[in-house]
Structure formats: structure tokens, C-alpha cells
Amino acid sequence: MTGRRVRGWWEEYRDILSPGALDLAELEHHSTAMRIASVIHMPGLLQTADHARALFLDVFPPLSPPEVEHRVSYRVKRQAVLYGEQPIPLSTVVHEAALRMGVGGPAVARAQYKHLIEMSTRENISVRVIPFGAGTFPGSGQPIVYFCASAPQLDTVQLDTDHGSEFLDSHAHLVKYRTILGRLDSCALSPAKSRDLIVRIERET
Numbered sequence: 001m002t003g004r005r006v007r008g009w010w011e012e013y014r015d016i017l018s019p020g021a022l023d024l025a026e027l028e029h030h031s032t033a034m035r036i037a038s039v040i041h042m043p044g045l046l047q048t049a050d051h052a053r054a055l056f057l058d059v060f061p062p063l064s065p066p067e068v069e070h071r072v073s074y075r076v077k078r079q080a081v082l083y084g085e086q087p088i089p090l091s092t093v094v095h096e097a098a099l100r101m102g103v104g105g106p107a108v109a110r111a112q113y114k115h116l117i118e119m120s121t122r123e124n125i126s127v128r129v130i131p132f133g134a135g136t137f138p139g140s141g142q143p144i145v146y147f148c149a150s151a152p153q154l155d156t157v158q159l160d161t162d163h164g165s166e167f168l169d170s171h172a173h174l175v176k177y178r179t180i181l182g183r184l185d186s187c188a189l190s191p192a193k194s195r196d197l198i199v200r201i202e203r204e205t
Contacts, residue, residue, distance in 0.1 A: 009077065016070050020165035024145075025074075027156055028081045031088055033148040037184045039095040039141040042103070042112065045079050046092065046119055046127070051112045052076070054104030087124040093184045095130045095137075099201050106205050113202035120195050128188035129197050138183045146177055 010025035028034065028045075036043045042051060052075045056068045063071070081088045099116075102109045120127035130137060145158040157168040157177045168177070189197065 010074075013070065013074055016067075017074060018164060020167075021074070023167065024158065024165065025078050027147045027158070028078055028088070030149070031081075031147045032150060033089040034091070035146040035148070035181050036090070036092045036144065037094075037139070037181055038092070038098055038143045040098055040101065041143060042094065042098055042101075042116070043092050043143075043145075044075050045082060045090065046116055046125075047075060048108070048112050048115050049076050050108045051103050054108055082119075082122070082125065087122075089124045091126045091128075093128050093130060093181070093188045095141075096132045096197070096201075099129065099198060102205070110202055110205050113198055113205065117195060117198055117202070120191065120198070126191055127194055127198075128185070128191055129194040130184065130188045131197060134187050137187045138180045144177055144181065146181060 008026060008029055010022050010029075014022060034045075036045070041055070044052070047055075049072050053068060053072045056063055056071045082090060099113070103112070116127060119125050143160045147156045147158065149155050152174070153171065155169065155174050157173055159166045159168070168174075188194065
């Protein structure tokens, strides 16, 4: 999508993280907008540091404490694209299952809910929830990140797999995932009703 690689802040992690992980930061840096759909996990760009840390502490094979902290700091630094004078527009669809996972225990979960509620009030961020009871939805439940470029044919899709990130940019794949994201949007509550649901879950935790 970027046409050529540039040196950015993520280069300081080149000897620590995988090339696929570094590609995420570069794609986010160059995107004009992003769309994310996630069923089980909270989108990384909306995770608190403690939520991210709890996830990294549970990966297999296990990571050493320094490796965990490197990954946490990297994830938090990537979130800078959502702030500043020209923050990237971010549209997310999250299933209620992801909200109720309780990652890190009640205290971490409550802080994550509050953070998600706060982020959902930002002008450049839309958070919509597919509630339990909404029925079936398209896709396999695999997390989808759609990076919008200056021209649609330059867009990129990123999928999480057990073996790392997979990046797709063929016309057929772009059309497929734009369609899937559109259908997921149609299954989700409005931003206001989604926020109300997150507040209710936070109070129940």
C-alpha cells in the first residue's frame, strides 16, 4: 500500500518483533482510514496497556518479561495514529463476546471498558457492538483490519492467524472483505446503543 518502505519509529523494534508486526505500524501510519472487525479480542488500537499485557502473558510459547513489555510498549505507541492534529478515522465493530472475555480480571476489564467508552466519544472513532442475540454474521470470526489508502486499489487487508499476520491486497480480496465488513456493520448496534451496552457491561463487572 505504501509503495516503498520508509524509516519510522517502529524501526527501533526491528530486532525485537517480527516483520509482520512492524508492517502493521507502517500501514497504520500511511492509512487514510481504518476499519476493524473483531469477535473475540479487543482491537489492539483500543486496548489499555494492562489489557495488552494480560494477553501477551498468556501466549504460547511463553514470552519472557522483557518480551512482554516490548510488545506492550509497541502496541501502545501504535495508538498514536488516533491522536494528534490529523488523527486517522477508525471504524470498529466488536462482538459482545469480546467485551465479556474479562481479560486480566475484573479490575483490568473495568479499566478497559472505561477506556473503550472514552475512545468511542472521540470524533474520529466509531465503536459499534454486535450483541448476543443478533444471530449469525458473515465471516469465520477471524479479526479483520482494513487499511484504506489514497486510492481503493491500494488498500490492504490484514488477517490474524495462528502463524502471524497475513496481508492481502488483490482486487478480489479487497472486494470480499469490504463486503464482509459492510454486512458486519449491518449486524451491529448504533454507536449510541453500543456505548450504552458497554456501560452496562462495565457496571456488571
